[in-house]
Amino acid sequence: MTDRIVLYTNHNCPWAHRAHIALAELGVPYEEVIIDLSRPRDPEYLEINPRGLVPSISFNGEIVTESAIVAGLLADAYPEKAPLVPVSSAKGGALVRARIAFFVDTYFSKLQSQLFKVGTVKTEAEVAAIGEAVVAAIAKELEPLLAGSTSSEKPFFGGNERLTLAEVLTGSFVVRLVALTKSDVWPSNIPSLAAAQTPAFWAWAQAVAKHPSVTGIFDEENNIRVFRERIAKQRAAA
Ligand SMILES: N[C@@H](CCC(=O)N[C@@H](CS)C(=O)NCC(=O)O)C(=O)O
Known part of the structure; x- marks a missing residue:
């Protein structure tokens, strides 16, 4: 059934x-x-x-x-449809699950938490400082976790060819990181700093942001508009 x-x-x-x-x-x-x-x-x-x-x-x-x-x-x-994460009873499965959980936790506690501050600051210098802090956090916390994901054929977490639960849980934020920094809604210094200082992370982010399962329902223009309006409101209220 x-x-x-x-x-x-x-x-x-x-x-x-x-x-x-x-x-x-x-x-x-x-x-x-x-x-x-x-x-x-x-x-x-x-x-x-x-x-x-x-x-x-x-x-x-x-x-x-x-x-x-x-x-x-x-x-x-649906483990048989796509191996997003191994079952914990599989050989090594519990450890892979723990590694994915740590990566996702790190993405949100160290990177995304800094980005959410964008609505609380007003000057260009403050926005740029957030961009620098984001890339410093990526360099310290996430870049080492992506050391095994640098192959262009297997660009996803843990050197996987297909998305894993790590990308399922971060991909919607990664595609926004790429789109919103490009359009100056989130700090526009992030792409160049990340490409230079955190190449494994940035290559991973590009692969995630263009994956069809990630882009499927993502309306870039609409998201840019919604996030721009939201940040303007937060700034006005701050
Ligand atoms: N922790 C929740 C967060 C979900 C969430 O914040 N959703 C927002 C939209 S992005 C929402 O439904 N907001 C409705 C509201 O706050 O009234 C989850 O991960 O599912």
């Missing part, structure tokens, strides 16, 4: 985008319900997810929320 999966999502949300990347990579059919985040959630959606956030999925009628948990469930449910 085929599983029935309904994904509650919004295409501008990088957290929801994680579920899309997992589903695309696994090639699992699903229905999509777009949640309008520009207005209060309907009571029907609050019954599905009382927090009112996207993504949520209904997996054969069981509701699962929180993007990392949704993506992990999908990866664990």
Whole structure:
């Protein structure tokens, strides 16, 4: 029997985008319900997810929320479709899972946390300083973790040819890192600094940002507009 999966999502949300990347990579059919985040959630959606956030999925009628948990469930449910992460009982599987978890944790705690500060500063010099801090964090924390992922044939985490759970959980932010730095919404000094100082990370980021499972639902122009507006609002309120 085929599983029935309904994904509650919004295409501008990088957290929801994680579920899309997992589903695309696994090639699992699903229905999509777009949640309008520009207005209060309907009571029907609050019954599905009382927090009112996207993504949520209904997996054969069981509701699962929180993007990392949704993506992990999908990866664990279909190991035969794409080996996003080994099962923990496979030889070496527990260690690979731990390495991926550490990489993802590092991406968010050391890199993304700095980028989110962009809305709190106002001057060009402050934005550039965030760019420098981001690349310094990449150099210290992420570049060493990507030392085994430098082959152009196998550019993904751990020297994989295909996306892993590491890319499923970071890819939506990586594609935005590339698009939003290029368009000066996030610090525009990041691409040149990263290419020079963190070549393994930057090559990995380019491979992730152009992967069809990552670009599938990503509307670059719309995201640039949404993030630009969001940052302008945060700055006005700061
Ligand atoms: N920790 C959540 C974060 C999800 C999240 O923040 N989603 C945002 C959209 S990107 C949302 O639904 N916001 C609705 C709101 O705050 O009203 C996850 O990983 O699923």
